[in-house]
Amino acid sequence: MPSNNKNIKYPYLPEGKDILYVPISDKYMARAKEVARGSNDQSIPTGAVIVSDGKIIAEASNKTPLSNPFLKKLHAKYCIRRMFKIPSGQKYWICPGCASHENHGEYRAVVMFQKKIKEVNSPCDLYLWGHWWCCKPCWDKMLELPVRNVYLLEGSEILFNSNNPDNLIGKQFK
Ligand SMILES: [Zn+2]
Numbered sequence: 382m383p384s385n386n387k388n389i390k391y392p393y394l395p396e397g398k399d400i401l402y403v404p405i406s407d408k409y410m411a412r413a414k415e416v417a418r419g420s421n422d423q424s425i426p427t428g429a430v431i432v433s434d435g436k437i438i439a440e441a442s443n444k445t446p447l448s449n450p451f452l453k454k455l456h457a458k459y460c461i462r463r464m465f466k467i468p469s470g471q472k473y474w475i476c477p478g479c480a481s482h483e484n485h486g487e488y489r490a491v492v493m494f495q496k497k498i499k500e501v502n503s504p505c506d507l508y509l510w511g512h513w514w515c516c517k518p519c520w521d522k523m524l525e526l527p528v529r530n531v532y533l534l535e536g537s538e539i540l541f542n543s544n545n546p547d548n549l550i551g552k553q554f555k
């Protein structure tokens with residue numbers, strides 16, 4: 382059974398919403414990880430899938446605004462937001478390498494869903510691999526469907542959290 386974790390302090394969570402956790406053996410989470418492999422963001426690749434009636438309707442990875450491989454590598458090492466210790470989710474505009482919410486996997490998956498299905502009649506759930514919380518613009522977008530539950534990988538608050546010393550950032554696929 383997916384569980385939540387009341388001890389995690391998310392930088393943002395809408396009123397009345399909670400995040401649930403599943404292991405990588407969950408087929409939708411496993412798919413979200415595969416989708417993340419298609420990301421061109423080398424530091425924080427993410428993958429999101431939206432499931433309705435047991436079927437995956439939309440899936441998307443995040444995108445970095447940088448297309449030059451050299452700049453991407455440079456950004457993985459020297460992100461301006463990281464250097465100034467800007468909290469996750471804030472001031473994307475100060476770093477040209479940081480993607481704004483329109484490039485986030487969750488946001489892009491909802492946009493894709495909305496292009497495919499105009500009227501949503503059954504509950505939708507979103508599975509996100511590669512990050513440990515969702516920013517406000519992404520939640521706002523997800524609530525348009527609306528997404529009923531957001532599922533993250535168990536341990537995401539450690540594995541994908543740059544503030545946690547045991548994170549996996551830079552070696553997510555190793
Ligand atoms: Zn950056």
Ligand SMILES: [Zn+2]
Pocket residue numbers: 482485487488515516517518519520
């Ligand atoms: Zn976001």
